[in-house]
Amino acid sequence: MADFDVEAIRVQVRAMDFVRGTPADVTEWRMAYEDSRHNHVIENMIPTPNEDAFWEMMLDEAVSPPLVSQILLRLLDHPDADRSLPITPMMAAGSR
Structure with a gap:
């Protein structure tokens, strides 16, 4: 990654409309x-500290694993990404 x-x-995840996991799910x-x-x-x-922080944030925000996968695809601007997700691809955000 x-x-x-x-x-x-x-910030982008918090603005999304999705069903968050329950504490038991998380x-x-x-x-x-x-x-x-x-x-x-x-x-x-070995995951980098940044990768660990990303996954920890997703758990903190109670994002389901399938949605985490979709968010990652969108961040990486992958051809299979769901373009309707309100997530800014890293290249567009200038993060690469």
Whole structure:
């Protein structure tokens, strides 16, 4: 991944209209994230502090994993990204 302006993304996420996860959902997602993170570390794909901050912010905002994936695609301006998401791609935001 790239270096994200986590707080700028947080502002955009907070402005979105979506169903936030419950505290129980977030606990489950956090456990899955930690498992995934450990697997990545084992494979020597160690997340950067910025990547950790991005994922922590998404959990703080109770964003479901499928929506997190869509937000990432939009941030990276991927061809499969949902262009209707109110997320500014990094290149457009000058973050690359």
